[in-house]
Amino acid sequence: MSENSFAPRQSRTRISRRLFLGSSVAAAALPSLLKAEEVAPAEAPASSGFSPRLLPSRELPVPTTVSAQLQGVIAAPYSPGWDTIPKDAAAWRDLAASSSAAAADAITAIRERFNLQVEKTTMAGVPVFVITPSEIAPANRNRLLVHIHGGGFVLYPGEAGAGEGMMMAGYSKCRVVSIDYRMAPDFPFPAALDDISAVWGVLLASYDPRKMGIFGTSAGGALTLSAVLRAKTEGMALPGAIAPGSPCADLTWSGDTVMANAYVDNALVSRTGWVGAAINLYAGTHDLRDPQLSPIFGDFTGFPPAILTSGTRDLLLSDTVRTHRKLRQAGVNAFLQVFEGESHAQFLTPFLPETAEAFGEIVNFFDSHLLA
């Protein structure tokens, strides 16, 4: 898949672009919906040198092409508090504590639904949750899945962060270790990666790395990728497979859907909300293009097989597909699944049919690529 070195003249490109699709009749006026005076300022500077496109205001219906339960999720208003940005460290700590408190009912529901044992312990001094399903599949007896939770590098301390790990244990019938890594504001980058790396080191003493997978979503997807980059750098063994879900792979927010899906995504809504501030809090003064922070800028050569998950309304659909393409360019076995109508990380919503389907693919992928 080498890049094509043929550089077309612009005129040829323009002709060709219309070749298979557009019509070539007389130029039409821009739709009357486009009125410049109604246009809000762009949220991020367009640094391509080209003019931005003016999008008209419009109504976006709830699609009928998803389950009734998912229709309800898509129809929900923007996440409460999405654009409320904590003013100081104490307010960030309050936000983290309230995120975990709000998750408590769902955590209970997941644990009960899958009849899971959840044990809190530490590895290398890092708090972890060891999640054991009621039944372990025979092929999974010597396998372990390692979970890195999301929440913008600031939310879901404690057991609240382990929900995705619990669902994975339930759907996969495999043991899961979920890492309760240190977070901003008190422990910014690279504390989280230090913790993940320390736990990975402990696990390598007990498990064949080819029998371990690492997974996580959003910030947890970014940390999954960064953890592999760091293991590569440090000469540690790599896992047998990974599953980064809708990874925040580019903390510079350069992905196209960061803008195209702004106000379409009802989970993150826009980078101008709390999540943008959270990422700055996490990164501190570090260069956002550091691959340990933004793994899209890293070298994916030698990465294990990877399955990536996103949704068509996801603010980070671009981060996901760019990660997929870059993995493929590096020759990695990488599989992409994108769910109709879902906003950021909504494939984790308990217990939609689409959630079972997303986890089903991931479980199947781990089962195909981890040594038994």
Next chain:
Amino acid sequence: MSENSFAPRQSRTRISRRLFLGSSVAAAALPSLLKAEEVAPAEAPASSGFSPRLLPSRELPVPTTVSAQLQGVIAAPYSPGWDTIPKDAAAWRDLAASSSAAAADAITAIRERFNLQVEKTTMAGVPVFVITPSEIAPANRNRLLVHIHGGGFVLYPGEAGAGEGMMMAGYSKCRVVSIDYRMAPDFPFPAALDDISAVWGVLLASYDPRKMGIFGTSAGGALTLSAVLRAKTEGMALPGAIAPGSPCADLTWSGDTVMANAYVDNALVSRTGWVGAAINLYAGTHDLRDPQLSPIFGDFTGFPPAILTSGTRDLLLSDTVRTHRKLRQAGVNAFLQVFEGESHAQFLTPFLPETAEAFGEIVNFFDSHLLA
């Protein structure tokens, strides 16, 4: 991947939706950008029973995350004539003729770039173009790729329709037969499929079906899927692999990105343009949910391995990912690739680096799944 039968209470779903991402602090006001009086009417009725989301008017910059050449394609204005709808059959014929005339320069460029031999002939009375690359890869000596062109079931009669087939011959170093099937307004559904089926029958007499792939984009992607459905129905042998690109798999336009990417996609722009009228012209009085018309409603069991291609701005991203999910649900080996920032079928634009990458994946997929 069975569906989960657990039906959560709505309140639990709502709690859970916020679990991993959103914050749970006090509800925030809708962004001030949302002003009801600026909202254009929805293009399609929301039949889910839920209220639509109001999207503010905004600016969408050209992303810097793609090649300089693709940035130019993304920055281009809406396709000239996208919302000009021919008034009668004669006007449709004029549009088809001018689409082919406008493509002539690009066709020449592609043929020269790849040094292709293109021979016009007929099979079962159907005009086809037999495309032979200057060099045939050893593994491809007994293989054949069958191309079904796009253009909304109405555009690109003659050699103009074979451009995608020519690029495939060039990138794959494999022979390609491109079918110049009959089109609306003179020959509506199912004339195109009758022609494709007739050619397939002829080819089966000379080639092992496991050594043949079928591919096409947009209308050609839909026809690729429908051709396999029809072959199944008629008990004909199926190809060894298929590559539907951004298929118009759902002619009822129900996919979420038909609305979410309206006015974001600069190729099709909106279903309210010529393409919506073209599909009605093609379908005539037939039920749009007939799987031969809208393959998303068909049974994909037993389908050959499939690779699907789309872009994040594609009006038919939903059709593509829904087809991918449905293939996977049917147990089919199906691979999805989605390109950053690309509108409908822009992965065919000669000769972007991203085009070489998209074809590279498809060529690799055919090479992996077709018998040598």
